[in-house]
Amino acid sequence: MPMRKDTAMRKVVERQTGVALWRQIADRIRLAISNGDYDATGMVPPETVLAGEFGVNRHTVRSALAALAEEGLVRAVQGRGTMIERKERVSYPISKRTRFSQGLGHQVKEIGTQLLGHAELPATSEVAKALGLSPGDPVTELRTVSSGDGRPLSVSSSYYPAHRFPRMAEEFERLHSVTKAFAAHGLDDYVRVSTEIVARHADAEELSMLKLSPGAIVLEAQSLNADLDGRPVEYSRSRFAADRMKLKIET
Amino acid sequence: MPMRKDTAMRKVVERQTGVALWRQIADRIRLAISNGDYDATGMVPPETVLAGEFGVNRHTVRSALAALAEEGLVRAVQGRGTMIERKERVSYPISKRTRFSQGLGHQVKEIGTQLLGHAELPATSEVAKALGLSPGDPVTELRTVSSGDGRPLSVSSSYYPAHRFPRMAEEFERLHSVTKAFAAHGLDDYVRVSTEIVARHADAEELSMLKLSPGAIVLEAQSLNADLDGRPVEYSRSRFAADRMKLKIET
DNA sequence: TATAGTTGTCTAGATCAATAGACATTTGAG
């Protein structure tokens, strides 16, 4: 029983949409890798096969694979084929007691959180609304980048009421932990109240901080933490490199 | 005090990345609209101004605006300018008791859930693992599209253990509600156990079902619901059009 | 050690994306 291999198996890419074919194909192959479609061999199919599946020239497939090699996802070896170097997404848990480093601990060896900068500034209307302050009230902003195994995973801007937590920046710099910096101000426990998640294309700053290429996606989580009396203590906007992370919600 | 308007204000777009400039610009303007940056006038800045900000030719900006007009986001009027027609994202709540239509009720006037098809099939390893079955055990699959105010918001594939809920497809078709279809099988209550969220580029099927253009983003939520004894009753993969939705997590 | 199968490199041409400039058409304000 012969099987139609041409049109029936063809993976569709669309033309004239502002996204180059090689980039569409790179996105599809990246997805296939992360889905485990090529786990049997640990290799991407040969360029000629991919070109046939997508209905494009082999050179177009080569451009796509070159982009994935640039990302460190695959490595081409002349004569052998193109091997998969990396496939997993790191899972980031979101629950009542989300603490960044805890949840990731067993998934990546090296976790680094780097403080990019801090400032004391008047709350914007967005931040004031979230923290239950009046616009213009002073808040401390911490800007951080977190990475796992050397790759940046997220950039965050976090805001704290400056009146209640006057030494937030110094304590964080000293202790390298938000939880410990809260403890230094006499706050021993806090819980996550709500999280809103949107996905969008990365802007220029995110592209550079997360080492992404244009067209890449970020998952933005806007989260609010409060003390056990329900008073907001932290509002943060974290942006995750979507191709490296998933968010796991635990209820 | 003069202010440098050229380089200081320039919004960066990157070239030769496989994403056409007009599409990068369309994405940035869409984001600015949803952020409310243009709320003061209700209009997008003039084409010549945008061209200056992005450092591109006016025709390139026109291509971007044409794409946004195609999406129904803006409408250009000769002689006046380009008006914003629509800006909001619909918020989709995720909590212990997420029910699709309830949470959206006050945000969109018309909610429609359309059954695309159903089938009884052997569980794949992914579905079996989630539902606590053995691979190959029979499951009922329901494939649906949901829309709000005429625009598609999500496509879902949901899986139910066929032994326990033998008439799932018929009951859903009759009652137009998963909750009621469960009730018809004697299950009165169920809760969400976990949700995993990833963001990625839409594949060809999603582009067509959600009426998106290539390069668009979907938020995929893989969720598991269980009865009050903790036995899994539903596993579903919902894919949301990311530019129309946000997910709100309530703990 | 051949040989099939794979990636690497080069050339040439066709199609799409972006720039540049000129001018028409419509709207709203003075």
Place this chain on the structure above:
DNA sequence: CTCAAATGTCTATTGATCTAGACAACTATA
């Protein structure tokens, strides 16, 4: 009514992307 400001349309040109084909270089295996 006139004019400035905005979008609409057209032509021409350049640079990026995609196709096509040929062949080189390398790897594993029979």
